[in-house]
Amino acid sequence: MFPLRDENPSVLTALGTFLIVGLNVAAWLLVQGLGAEPTLTRSVCEYGLIPGEILHRLPAGTRVPLGDHLACILGQGPTWLTPLSSMFLHGGWLHLIGNLWFLWVFGNNVEDAMGHARFLAFYVVCGLAAAAAQTLANPASDLPMVGASGAIGGVMGAYAVLYPKNRIDTLIIFGFYVRTLAVPAYVMLGYWFVLQVLGGLPSLGGEGAGVAFWAHVGGFVAGALLVRVFRDPELLARQRARATVFG
Numbered sequence: 001m002f003p004l005r006d007e008n009p010s011v012l013t014a015l016g017t018f019l020i021v022g023l024n025v026a027a028w029l030l031v032q033g034l035g036a037e038p039t040l041t042r043s044v045c046e047y048g049l050i051p052g053e054i055l056h057r058l059p060a061g062t063r064v065p066l067g068d069h070l071a072c073i074l075g076q077g078p079t080w081l082t083p084l085s086s087m088f089l090h091g092g093w094l095h096l097i098g099n100l101w102f103l104w105v106f107g108n109n110v111e112d113a114m115g116h117a118r119f120l121a122f123y124v125v126c127g128l129a130a131a132a133a134q135t136l137a138n139p140a141s142d143l144p145m146v147g148a149s150g151a152i153g154g155v156m157g158a159y160a161v162l163y164p165k166n167r168i169d170t171l172i173i174f175g176f177y178v179r180t181l182a183v184p185a186y187v188m189l190g191y192w193f194v195l196q197v198l199g200g201l202p203s204l205g206g207e208g209a210g211v212a213f214w215a216h217v218g219g220f221v222a223g224a225l226l227v228r229v230f231r232d233p234e235l236l237a238r239q240r241a242r243a244t245v246f247g
Contacts, residue, residue, distance in 0.1 A: 007166070024090070099148045158230075
């Protein structure tokens with residue numbers, strides 16, 4: 001299932017969502033050189049989160065090969081900053097576009113329920129929770145973690161709690177079978193969450209396949225729990241009054 005759009009108009013202008021999108025694009029352009037090497041690898045090494053480095057499981061100077069004769073040398077960047085900086089970096093064009101698409105589909109209605117400032121704070125807290133979950137799942141890992149997907153997972157968790165019956169137009173691909181179908185948000189988001197848990201199970205205690213599944217899980221759970229703290233009841237009621245839902 002791939003979300004195409006939700007059928008719920010925004011109440012507020014999604015300034016926080018726009019700002020997050022802009023920061024990710026700016027980082028891709030100014031810090032990551034639009035994915036050109038060696039700028040991309042250098043940015044991932046210096047500003048990506050490496051669990052074994054931040055937990056001091058790996059000594060400074062450790063060389064981590066990343067392929068094509070490129071490598072990270074641990075201890076060269078501001079390690080304390082990486083839980084925050086990593087959530088604004090990406091590993092490639094598809095990684096960036098895919099993450100920002102999910103944010104665009106779900107972020108505006110969550111921002112509607114919180115207001116701009118609360119939404120931005122919520123996003124950052126969920127991103128930090130996602131980083132913590134991935135770090136605890138693989139505390140000795142030497143692989144850099146980058147991407148907005150953990151924080152966006154928090155937005156998706158919040159959406160699932162706030163608008164479980166909202167209609168999501170979804171692209172379904174099963175072999176040669178391709179169609180679009182409107183499903184309740186809890187179906188689409190529940191399916192996504194189960195995939196993340198199943199994807200993460202083999203990586204417990206070891207290296208995964210290069211996808212930070214437990215960051216996705218941690219962000220989603222954090223968002224589902226914290227939304228009750230960050231939501232504005234008046235704004236939420238106004239948004240729900242405009243929503244298109246399954247009965």
